[in-house]
Amino acid sequence: xxxxxxxxxxxxxxxxxxxxxxxxxxxxxxxxxxxxxxxxxxxxxxxxxxxxxxxxxxxxxxxxxxxxxxxxxxxxxxxxxxxxxxxxxxxxxxxxxxxxxxxxxxxxxxxxxxxxxxxxxxxxxxxxxxxxxxxxxxxxxxxxxxxxxxxxxxxxxxxxxxxxxxxxxxxxxxxxxxxxxxxxxxxxxxxxxxxxxxxxxxxxxxxxxxxxxxxxxxxxxxxxxxxxxxxxxxxxxxxxxxxxxxxxxxxxxxxxxxxxxxxxxxxxxxxxxxxxxxxxxxxxxxxxxxxxxxxxxxxxxxxxxxxxxxxxxxxxxxxxxxxxxxxxxxxxxxxxxxxxxxxxxxxxxxxxxxxxxxxxxxxxxxxxxxxxxxxxxxxxxxxxxxxxxxxxxxxxxxxxxxxxxxxxxxxxxxxxxxxxxxxxxxxxxxxxxxxxxxxxxxxxxxxxxxxxxxxxxxxx
Amino acid sequence: xxxxxxxxxxxxxxxxxxxxxxxxxxxxxxxxxxxxxxxxxxxxxxxxxxxxxxxxxxxxxxxxxxxxxxxxxxxxxxxxxxxxxxxxxxxxxxxxxxxxxxxxxxxxxxxxxxxxxxxxxxxxxxxxxxxxxxxxxxxxxxxxxxxxxxxxxxxxxxxxxxxxxxxxxxxxxxxxxxxxxxxxxxxxxxxxxxxxxxxxxxxxxxxxxxxxxxxxxxxxxxxxxxxxxxxxxxxxxxxxxxxxxxxxxxxxxxxxxxxxxxxxxxxxxxxxxxxxxxxxxxxxxxxxxxxxxxxxxxxxxxxxxxxxxxxxxxxxxxxxxxxxxxxxxxxxxxxxxxxxxxxxxxxxxxxxxxxxxxxxxxxxxxxxxxxxxxxxxxxxxxxxxxxx
Numbered sequence: 001x002x003x004x005x006x007x008x009x010x011x012x013x014x015x016x017x018x019x020x021x022x023x024x025x026x027x028x029x030x031x032x033x034x035x036x037x038x039x040x041x042x043x044x045x046x047x048x049x050x051x052x053x054x055x056x057x058x059x060x061x062x063x064x065x066x067x068x069x070x071x072x073x074x075x076x077x078x079x080x081x082x083x084x085x086x087x088x089x090x091x092x093x094x095x096x097x098x099x100x101x102x103x104x105x106x107x108x109x110x111x112x113x114x115x116x117x118x119x120x121x122x123x124x125x126x127x128x129x130x131x132x133x134x135x136x137x138x139x140x141x142x143x144x145x146x147x148x149x150x151x152x153x154x155x156x157x158x159x160x161x162x163x164x165x166x167x168x169x170x171x172x173x174x175x176x177x178x179x180x181x182x183x184x185x186x187x188x189x190x191x192x193x194x195x196x197x198x199x200x201x202x203x204x205x206x207x208x209x210x211x212x213x214x215x216x217x218x219x220x221x222x223x224x225x226x227x228x229x230x231x232x233x234x235x236x237x238x239x240x241x242x243x244x245x246x247x248x249x250x251x252x253x254x255x256x257x258x259x260x261x262x263x264x265x266x267x268x269x270x271x272x273x274x275x276x277x278x279x280x281x282x283x284x285x286x287x288x289x290x291x292x293x294x295x296x297x298x299x300x301x302x303x304x305x306x307x308x309x310x311x312x313x314x315x316x317x318x319x320x321x322x323x324x325x326x327x328x329x330x331x332x333x334x335x336x337x338x339x340x341x342x343x344x345x346x347x348x349x350x351x352x353x354x355x356x357x358x359x360x361x362x363x364x365x366x367x368x369x370x371x372x373x374x375x376x377x378x379x380x381x382x383x384x385x386x387x388x389x390x391x392x393x394x395x396x397x398x399x400x401x402x403x404x405x406x407x408x409x410x411x412x413x414x415x416x417x418x419x420x421x422x423x424x425x426x427x428x429x430x431x432x433x434x435x436x437x438x439x440x441x442x443x444x445x446x447x448x449x450x451x452x453x454x455x456x457x458x459x460x
Numbered sequence: 461x462x463x464x465x466x467x468x469x470x471x472x473x474x475x476x477x478x479x480x481x482x483x484x485x486x487x488x489x490x491x492x493x494x495x496x497x498x499x500x501x502x503x504x505x506x507x508x509x510x511x512x513x514x515x516x517x518x519x520x521x522x523x524x525x526x527x528x529x530x531x532x533x534x535x536x537x538x539x540x541x542x543x544x545x546x547x548x549x550x551x552x553x554x555x556x557x558x559x560x561x562x563x564x565x566x567x568x569x570x571x572x573x574x575x576x577x578x579x580x581x582x583x584x585x586x587x588x589x590x591x592x593x594x595x596x597x598x599x600x601x602x603x604x605x606x607x608x609x610x611x612x613x614x615x616x617x618x619x620x621x622x623x624x625x626x627x628x629x630x631x632x633x634x635x636x637x638x639x640x641x642x643x644x645x646x647x648x649x650x651x652x653x654x655x656x657x658x659x660x661x662x663x664x665x666x667x668x669x670x671x672x673x674x675x676x677x678x679x680x681x682x683x684x685x686x687x688x689x690x691x692x693x694x695x696x697x698x699x700x701x702x703x704x705x706x707x708x709x710x711x712x713x714x715x716x717x718x719x720x721x722x723x724x725x726x727x728x729x730x731x732x733x734x735x736x737x738x739x740x741x742x743x744x745x746x747x748x749x750x751x752x753x754x755x756x757x758x759x760x761x762x763x764x765x766x767x768x769x770x771x772x773x774x775x776x777x778x779x780x781x782x783x784x785x786x787x788x789x790x791x792x793x794x795x796x797x798x799x800x801x802x803x804x805x806x807x808x809x810x811x812x813x814x815x816x817x818x819x820x821x822x823x824x825x826x827x828x829x830x831x832x833x834x835x836x837x838x839x840x841x842x843x844x845x846x847x848x
Contacts, residue, residue: 015496015788016497018498020521020523021518021519021521021523021524022500022509022518022521022523022524022527023498023500025500025508025509025512025517025518026498026499026500026505026508026509027499031474031475031476042498044497044498070477071499072476072477088497088498088499090497091497112485113485114481114485114486115485115486115487117485118484118485118486119486121484122486135476135477135478136477136478136481136485137476137477137478137480137481322478322542323542325474325476325478325542325543326542326543328474328476328543329472329474329543329544329545332469332472332544332545333471333472334471334472334473334474335474336474388471389471389472389511390468390471
C-alpha cells in the first residue's frame, strides 16, 4: 500500500495526496445517515491525464476508486465502501468553453454550480443553467451523474437530460468522448443522431468510469423572474393543480412544499410557481395564464393565490436557496436526509400521507419539497427528516423512517433517486431481470477489475 | 470573554460548504481551503474533525493541530454560513484551540509564538527595551494628551510596520493632534493570543494594558493595527477597559473631513484590501476608502472580492509569524496579490501592518514588484503631505 501512496504522490504531487487520519476520517463519511467507511488515500488530480494515470495505477494494484464532487447526495454515494482511493475532483475547476450560439458550456469535473452561475452572470448574462437547490459546492458533473434536478427541470427535464457531451476516463483507463464531441469540435449533443452512450455513465455513480469533462446546455436568462404562490389545504387537488399549470407551458419551475411548522404551514400545501420574462407584459401575460388555469379552485374555495410580499421574495427567488441547507439546523442538530423518489404526479397525496405517518411514528420533524419534472411527466418527491448528530437514537429513527419511505415509494410506482446501497439492492430486486443482466454485463465490461466505486450497483 | 460552549454545539455543522465561498460563489474565499484544497481544511472540515476529536473518533495529531491553526479566523465562514450559529463559528474554533493549549497539544510554531510573547512581550523575540527604537524620540503619552497611539508588536518591531507607524506619526504631528505612545511600556495587545487560544496569557496581557491605561488616565486610544482595534473593542471591555477607541483610518478620515489634512495631488490607480479585523469583524469599510477618494488624482478601483467578501491575506491568527499557509502559489497572500494586479492598479493600499507585510512579501514572490507597490494608507497620505 505504501507503494500506492508513493505512486499517487508521483502522479499528482505530494501536496495533493493524503493518507493521514484526518483526511481519511472526513472523506469516509457524508452528511447523511449511511455508515462511514474510510478510504486509504485521498487524491486531488488537476487534469484528465492525471485521472487516467490514477485509474491505470488502481487497475494495476486492484485498488478501488471513488470519485467525489461536493459530496452532497446524502446517500453515501461518495463513501468508499471498500476503501482505496477517494478522488476529490474539485481541483479540476476550469470552465473551458461557452458557446453562445449553440448555447452550451464545457466544464471540467470539479466546476461547481456556484462558480458556473457566477461566471455566466458576469460573462454571459443572457444565459443560465439549471441550478439545483443543493448548496453551491455541488459540482455540475456529480449532479448530472446522480440525475439531479434544478430550477429548469420543469421545462427541460433532469439536469442529466441537459448534458451535451462527456469526456470520460473508463474503468480500464482509456479516455473516451461521448456525443458530438467524439467527432466534432463542438459539444452540442450527447447522443443523437449517434447511439447515445452517455447512458453508460449517467446514473452509474462512477461505477463505469469517471467523467472528467461535461458539456451542459444553457438556456435563456430572462430579464425578469418572479414567483407566485398558490395555496390549498387539499392534498388530493395537488396533482390536478400541477397538471393545469404544466398545461399552460408558461411556468418555469413548479415546487410544492409541505411542513408542519410554523403552525400556519401545517395542513397547507404551498405551490410555488416561477415565472420569467423579458418584459413586464410577458410576465403579466404568463401570470394571467396561470391565474386563469387555477380560477376554478378559487371559485370552489379550494385554494387561491397568496400575495408574496417583498420580504418573502428574495429567499424564494434565491438560487441556490440557503433555506435548503438551513433545514439541517431546524432542530439544532446539524442533520437532515431525504428519500427522493421520482414518481408520477398523481402519487403526491399518497406520498404526503406516508411522510406524515412516518414522522409521527418515529417522532421526527419533516418537510417536503416536490419538484415537477419535464412538464409534469414526473415529480421528485422528498421525504425529508431532520436529525440531531448528537442524538444517536434520533439518527437511528430517521434512518428507519427513510428506509420505510423508500420501500413505500417503490410499492407506489416510484423509482428511488440517488439510492443508497441498500436502496440500490431494493431497486435491483424489483427490476426486470433481463434489464439487470444487461446492467451487470455493461458494468463488467467497463470495469473488469471491479475497482470503480465498488459496492454500488453491485449484484449480490 | 465570550467563548461559547463549543463542545455542546459543534455537531450542528451540516458541512454544506457555503463557508468556502464569497457571496457570488465565484471562487473559494476560505484562505486555508484555497491553499490546501482538502475539504478537511475548510470550516466544515475543521468543525467535523473537532467533533470527532471530542468524541474520541480521531486522536490528536500534529496534522490535526495544523488543520486547526491554519484557520486565519478571517470570519468569511461567519459571513457566509446560512445557519443560526454562524456568529459563533470562530468562537468554536478558538474554544477548541483553547482546549488544545490546555492539554499542551499545539503545533511547534504556535508554541514558539506563545513562548516569545510570554518571555519577550512580542512574537518576534525582540527585546522589550527596543520596543520604541523605531520611534525617533516620539513623545511618550502623558496624562492630558488627547490620544494614546497604540502601536502594537508589528509597528514596533517589523520593518514594514515601523515605516507605517512613522508615517502615521508624521501625519498626526503635522495635523496638530495631541498624542503619545507607550514605548517600551507597551504590551502586546493579545488579539493573536486570544485567537490562538491561550486564554491565560491573553488575560494577563489585557490586565497589564488596562492597568497601564488606567494609571495614565487614557481616555482615547487610536490603534495602528486592526487586530489591536478588534480585541480592545470586543474583548477588553469584559475586563473593565473603559476608553474611546478608533482605528487610525477613522481618525485620519475625520481629520481630512475637518480640513486638518490636505493631501496634494497624486497620480495613481489604487486598489484597497480590506483587513479582516477592520472589515468583517468591525464593519469598517468606508473610512479607508473615503481617505483614498479624498486624494485628488487617485483612481480607486475595487478587487473582485471586496468589503465583506474580501479575501484574507492569510496573516490572521498569528499566521504572519507562524506562516502555516506559506510555501505555495496558492498561499492566500499570493492569490490576493494576483487579484490586486488584475485590477490594473499600480498601488495596493492596506490599513494593517500584518496585511502590509504579508502582501509586500507576496508581491515579491509573484515577481510583481515592478507593477504593484504595496503601501499602507498612512504611507500614501504621508508621501503626499511631504510632497506638499
